[in-house]
Amino acid sequence: MKINFNNRDPVYLQVVQHFKEQIAKGMLEPGQEIPSRRELAGNLRINPNTAQRAYKEMEEQKLIYTEGNSPSKITKDESVLAAVKKELVTDAVGTFVASMRSINLSLEEVMDLVKTHYDEAGEGKS
């Protein structure tokens, strides 16, 4: 696991964001165990307190759950998982649209571009 942190956003939120991306991409599966906060701090080279705070935030957002003394796991709650995906997509589209608007492209132009690129990327994959 490696994150390139920026220095201006709270590190714990960047960690949470990273987990959301991993979940949305399917790199972390529902019910999968995640590293302890100490392991996470070590892997990411961040302060253990920050790792702790990130996990607390994820628990509050119901992204992870802990049963008794066993390690924390990624949630199996479909609605949460769907919400995570939706949030990421909404964010990505929001950023994309904002940058398109800033260079004054019309919706049609954007849609054409998107279509071409989407198809190309699909062909490249197969």
Add this chain to the structure above:
Amino acid sequence: MIEVKHLRKKFGRKTVLQDISFTAEKGEITCLIGINGVGKTTILNAIMALTPIQGGQILIDGERVSKRTFEKVAFIPDAITMLPQMRIKDAIAFMADYYHCWNQKRADEMLNFFGLKVEERIANLSKGNTAKVNLLLGLALDVDYILMDEPFSGIDIFSREQITDVFTSHLIEDRGVVITTHEIQDIEHLIDKAVLLDDGEVKMAFNVEEIRETEGKSVVDMMRQVYQR
């Protein structure tokens, strides 16, 4: 908690520290930041009663510095302070001999992690390995607080990475750490609290995550604000 209250220090007629106050909590990494010569090392020396002070007070968990506090606070200076002719194992034996709170298990663990050989003489160690032994001698003490003077300066990148790993491990966890640095970039994500020093005063002290959250500013942004006026 380490409390430094209105610390004042002169070298001859030159006042180095005018009025320094800050606290360092257990379980947190507090970083003293300032350019070279601002008196960071002097503050750590004062906490360990290694230099006389002209005013103010230093309390460790509410207690004045005494021989008892040396089992509570460990100081890791920027250079190793064991005799050069000693082997690593001699240095370890020396520490184990004098400190009740010496934790041999932890020492062994670090020897292993750093890949150090106990038969080697301190005089023959590379800079990076010297820094590691120095760190080991401090961290293997079961103390509540650790003071480190420029733990990252003047060593190679791989040693630096290993030392960074130590910071995020159980070796540091739950303890109160005060470190000094004049280069914050490498450890921005490691610290809890920053204390910016200039002109013998604390210009600003803040929790780094809080500042990121409330003002969207990095530690370097805050430094720019304080030092570039």
Add this chain to the structure above:
Amino acid sequence: MKSYLKLVNFEINRFLKLYVALAAFTVIVQTAVVIIHARSYLATAKDAVTKDMIPRETFLSDYGPMSIVRAMDGWFQLPIAICIAVLLIYCFMIWYRDWFGKNTFIYRLLMLPTNRIHIYLAKATAIFFMVLGLVSLELLLLPAESKLVELMVPIDYREDYSLNGIMEAFGDLNILFPKTITEFLIHYGIGLMMVFILFTSILIERCYRLKGILYGGIYFAFALVIFLLPNIVLIFAHTNYLYPVEMFFVELLLGILVTAMSIGLSHYLLNKKIRV
């Protein structure tokens, strides 16, 4: 207390190599001097008695018999002088090496979870033991060297001395080899006191650096004046107010006072004023 003993052991170990070298040097040089003297004496005696046909009695009365005392010349005393010089220098080194060594060890010492005065007492004790050690060595060496003369020179040509007799031959160095317990206590008591005064002066320098050289010097002189006060009064008053035994107790008291003052001041300096 335990850490004090550990520190004494540590300080002695740090000096051990040089110390053993000093001891070996003394043994070798003194033995060599004795052998050279004995052989040259024997050669002279042989020449005189067999070649020049001088009767033994005449030779002995002209030339004198061989004895260890004959061998105790300048060369014999040189190792002792060197030991004294090295230990005197080491009285300074034992402190300064902790500040000026490659790795400033004084950090380590001052941060030990023990009373800092233990460091001071341990260093003084180490010096004291090292002096006693060398003196004991010499006391063992003298009878051995005397035995060596006995082995090399026939009884007709030599004169044997008791240990006391041999020590007389040392002249001024005699002060190192007291003959009674009282003398021992006085000589070495004063010696130890001087070490404490010197150590305190060194600490004053270490605390105040440039100005400290002056302050340290002043302290050294001041402490000596206090100790020697009765003698100074004696010189100026020209009369002896005190009986010798009274003088002894006054000096004893002053010695204890000066020692206590040095230790007390050092305790304060080490805790409040010391700089690394």
